Amino acid sequence: MQEFWELNKGTIIYALCVVGIVCILRIATYYLYKFIERKSALKYQGEDIAPIHLIKRILNALWIVLGIMALAFIVIDEESYKRAQKNFEIVFYLGMVAVITLVVASLVRMWFKRAIAKKTALNDDTTSYRFLRYLAVFAVYFVGILLAILAFPSLRGIAQTALGGAGLIAVVAGVASQEALANLVGGLFIIFFKPFRTGDVIKITDTMVGTVTDITLRHTVLRNYENKMIVIPNAIINKEKLVNYDLGDRRCCEWIEIGISYDSDVDLAKHIMREECEQHPNLIDNRSELDLHNEVPKVLVRVTGLGESSVDLRAWAWAMNFPEAFVMRCELLESIKKRFDKEGIEIPFPHRTMVFKKEQLQAIVDDLKKEKAVENDEKEG
Structure with missing residues (x-):
């Protein structure tokens, strides 16, 4: 050892x-x-x-x-x-x-x-x-x-x-x-030129609307109003035209557009739309001093078109920001529809006219007669 x-x-x-x-x-x-x-x-x-x-x-x-x-x-x-x-x-x-x-x-x-x-x-x-x-x-x-x-x-x-x-x-x-x-x-361009910032509400397409939550080296993340996260590559954002609801003045003008039938009272419909808009809590007064002096209405309602089956009306309603404007629009469409039903203002819906040839019409009538005859036989039996 x-x-x-x-x-x-x-x-x-x-x-x-x-x-x-x-x-x-x-x-x-x-x-x-x-x-x-x-x-x-x-x-x-x-x-x-x-x-x-x-x-x-x-x-x-x-x-x-x-x-x-x-x-x-x-x-x-x-x-x-x-x-x-x-x-x-x-x-x-x-x-x-x-x-x-x-x-x-x-x-x-x-x-x-x-x-x-x-x-x-x-x-x-x-x-x-x-x-x-x-x-x-x-x-x-x-x-x-x-x-x-x-x-x-x-x-x-x-x-x-x-x-x-x-x-x-x-x-x-x-x-x-x-x-x-x-x-x-694309991410560097977003940071340098600042078309939007984190926290801004932006709209790229009708399906890509939300609040910017993050900007990374590769993509930008939006949180939409369904609380879903939308991940968009920076290169795509730089190619698209976008709407920034928080860039500059945050006030948002919402168009409330409704069509009425040609038989309805246009003046009454305009009065109802203006009244419902003015009663909504999200509406703000966007009139200038000159507008107030000239007594311009708080909510403008005008005829914007004469369609095939409707008279198109539009109300210009202002809100403090885009989220409040969106909520206001949804609630106004509902309240105006109820007022129209109550006051007899008709909102047109599509109609379809079918034209049959004489032979086809006669065949349809014969078939109906046969069906009625069978029903009568069954009842008698």
Whole structure:
């Protein structure tokens, strides 16, 4: 036993030191994780701590892998020692790059989240911060990947070219698709020219109307009035003509359009529409001082067309914003319809006149007579 100890004393001490260092590093990682978790819970309540869990798992796995590789130095020959040492350095380097990238990305995300919260509390526009948050986090991960590539000699030229500055756009353009680049550029145009901001109510098509909740590198998210999220690529938004109900004056003019029959009293119908509009709680007085002086009605009602079967009437009703205008329009259509029914104002509906040839008409009459005769026979029977 003494002889075995003397022969392998250095190896045994080395192995014990490696195991001890790995255990110390894992314990230190555990206590550091607990410390950061407590601090985050106290200082940043409600913050996502998933990145902290991920960093802890990466470090624990890294210490074990490095420990195994260090123990493998005992059994390898001198020719393989340099290659194993190189692999050890690469693994350590990649682990540190992954940890640092996650830490920096978490700090960037946390900073933007707090900045957005402050802007929201002050009722300031947060659109730029929301978009730049995605751009900054993407840049952190992109640089982290490039730094990881530097560990491999065969790929080092690509990383150095990209990190050089001018090659960055070329690398991105070569890897990304044309559609992805179009969405990215579209997002930048939205941020720079500000056709809308987060919180604005916009209309792209009749089926894409809602409140802007987020603008990312790829798409814009709308929440419609069914509480459904509509995800629209930025490239599509930049090609479409959109209506921003919150850009400038938020007041909204709603058209209340109803057709009445030619036999109905036009003046009475106009009076009913004006009266119902003026009684609605969402209606606002949008008249100017000159309109008030000239005694212009609060709600204008005019004949806008003479259709094939109806006289088309339109009332111009103003509300404070688009949501209130939409509710007002729906409720006014219902209340005006009820008043029309009560006052005898007819709303026309489609009629169809069918013309039959004499032979066809006679055949129909004969069939009806036969059916009636059969019914009579059945009753007598």
